[in-house]
Amino acid sequence: MLTAVVRTALIYVLVIGTMRLMGKRQLGELQPSELVSTILISNLASISIESTELPLSASIVPVLLIAVLELFSSALVFCRPRLGRIMAGSPVIVIRKGVIDQAALRRLRFTASDLMEALRDRQAFDPTRIDYAAVETSGTLSVYPPPQPQPDAPPLLPVLEDGLPCPENLRLCGKDEAWLARQLDKKGLQPGQVLLVLTDGAQRVILIPRETQ
Template identity: 30%
Template sequence: MEDYLSSGLKTLFVYLFILFLFRLMGKREVGELSILDLVVSIMIGDIAVLVLEENDKPFIRTIYPMFVLAMVQIALAFFSLKSVRFRYLMDGQPQIIINQGKIDEKVMRSQRYNFNDLLTQLREQGISDLNEVQFAILESSGKLSVIRNSQGKKSKGIETPYPLIIDGQMQEKNLAYIGKDKYWLLHQLKKHGDLNLNEVSICGYINGQFYIDKKESKKKPKA
């Protein structure tokens, strides 16, 4: 009985101690955690498990690493407030994914951010047509901030976007959804500048309208 009581009190104390540490480190939403915050949170969680399992070591000694991690995180957060360069070094820098309606593939590659990620996050914000987007910024937390095109037309009723080409790959299922085939798509590409599949980063189809974003040319201009 004493073992159960001791284990329960120990668990309660560890819970309250971790709660205190996180309050000490500052309030941050889960979706806005930086890489540093995430690493510290995971490490504190892992140490807490060891604290509850190790009964042969002094209790203060087992929780001491959690306190050290919290102090390190607070110190780094302080330096981040004082120095923009240090903040970008620790948390990363926001990156513009869509600039004036044009997708920046170089930035996407550097952030290991693919077109499916982009379309998913746009849909989560109620955007089904890429023509509505003027700027899309990938924040250091991984969240996509979108500035809509003020001249973009809002769709009437519910419209479903159909990506037909993603990174040069034809999406045959989506072609079937709209009752078309690959020959129709190739014909449409020919009408829109005689394009090949491997020249297209993304091709969308909504409400009978096409959105085509060409891949950036990798060829360097001649001197």
């Protein structure tokens, strides 16, 4: 039992030291290579904890090797920025001047629901009022201009995403699927031809047709 405790403490110190060596980042800001390194380190560190018959070197050597490789790749990317684009990719603009770039969403395999969830995480509910939004290489969404709080203004909620109604949001807006069908009929569209329908439950209704591929 004492052996397991000591091994766990040593591995804990090793992992903390390794992560400190690799630098500070929030989990949501990790680049692909950093995320892979973090996952591998956590798995390798558990080997010596779970299998006490193995020597500590079974975890220590691979963990330190991954840390060295991560530091080497970071230095290489710093000296060769083009290599960084190959390894981590480039930001992808998904909204320009209030217009959703649906081709970019398809490349990212982002659904309308994914986009609206990311916008809400930035306190943005109306994509038509956003000049610029981009998915960064870390997977986070950057939005400009920053959404301004509008007291007393009801938020826009998606009541149809990717051709599928959102019953809960319809209910919150005091609407039903019959009302939604009427909005589509006004534009001569079927649900499958629509990317998003947003409404505040009062006057504003935004309908964004799906672009043909």
